[in-house]
């Protein structure tokens with residue numbers, strides 16, 4: 364199976380976690396896009412969605428699926444999203460698609476977090492994927508010095524094909540930190556959260572996944588945490 368076929372398989376399997384009549388939190392990225400396309404086939408069963416990015420909101424609306432502002436919603440039954448890396452205990456690196464802050468917010472108010480990922484995302488120790496950190500632009504250099512002091516190699520994410528900083532949906536910039544071996548994800552998440560100027564770090568460990576649907580050549584494996 365190709366990686367896209369594995370992503371499609373987990374996206375389809377995630378439909379079983381959608382709660383009828385409820386609001387569904389929807390993630391961002393290529394795997395989440397497959398999920399959105401699957402969700403469209405049962406859109407009449409749900410009340411609507413909360414999106415974790417402008418791109419996701421546009422794709423949902425393109426399918427005629429209602430998208431609510433988080434401020435108008437009191438509960439989200441389940442949040443379904445991909446990951447860049449996930450461990451056997453459900454901690455994740457996210458933010459390869461720059462949506463980490465809104466993803467974290469929507470996940471934090473959701474009753475259940477279902478991660479959908481192809482098998483290549485399961486790792487023993489996170490950090491081979493550079494850790495995304497969203498920052499306020501004026502704090503960029505100061506935060507980069509602090510991240511370097513933690514042992515990483517921070518690099519400002521650029522708009523593809525340019526020398527200009529990539530700007531997120533929130534007006535922030537992304538620093539990708541390579542070279543970290545993340546042995547204590549909860550402690551590192553707390554430490555980076557405390558750096559002034561950081562909007563959010565793409566470590567989802569304090570609130571990790573509850574379930575991971577992992578696409579493998581033997582089928583979709585369900586990991587629960």
Ligand SMILES: O=C[C@H](O)[C@H](O)[C@H](O)COP(=O)(O)O
Pocket residue numbers: 390391392393394395444445446447456457458459460461462463466
């Ligand atoms: O900001 C993006 C998100 O955290 C994505 O969920 C993550 O990057 C995984 O994306 P993909 O499903 O495209 O591998």
